[in-house]
Amino acid sequence: MKRGTKIALGVVVLLVVMQVVRPARENPAVTGDLVAPPEVKSVLKKACYDCHSNETVWPWYSNVAPVSWLVARDVNDGRKHLNFSVWDSYEPGRKAHKLEEIEGEVSEGEMPMAIYVPLHPEAKLSDAEKKLIVDWAKQR
């Protein structure tokens, strides 16, 4: 067997073996969803809810390792930091702190995560959408 063929076979075998490790893709119950004006909510839903809620729309490639591992990591990590589906359970101080962080992340263009936007063009926020979120988050 040629060296190139061996390498190609090795890569295929590795990819197949990787599929065995399947991260959990779960959407736990929504217990206390954020209440916000509809125009704010619609921006948060299209740009943030995949990682910051229990209403994640899992894309087909989130079935395929190693991408599945990265997507699951971002969603788990995102929910841990900020989960709009359980917003009701946050203490007032925590809510205020999260709003402050939302203001910061959105005004600096740090969120939505850069890796997410090319695959979800609707999540690319216009200046008007950013301002809408920032102004809303400032009312804390």
Ligand code: HEC
């Ligand atoms: C692709 C997944 C993804 C998307 C989409 C996303 N985030 Fe995040 N977000 C994360 C992850 C992962 C973290 C935690 C790690 C970090 O801070 O980078 C995070 C952290 C944050 C934090 C910091 C919270 C803390 O406790 O430090 C805020 C605030 C935030 N995101 C707001 C938003 C907002 C607002 C949107 C939509 C405009 C958004 N994110 C979209 C994945 C995402």
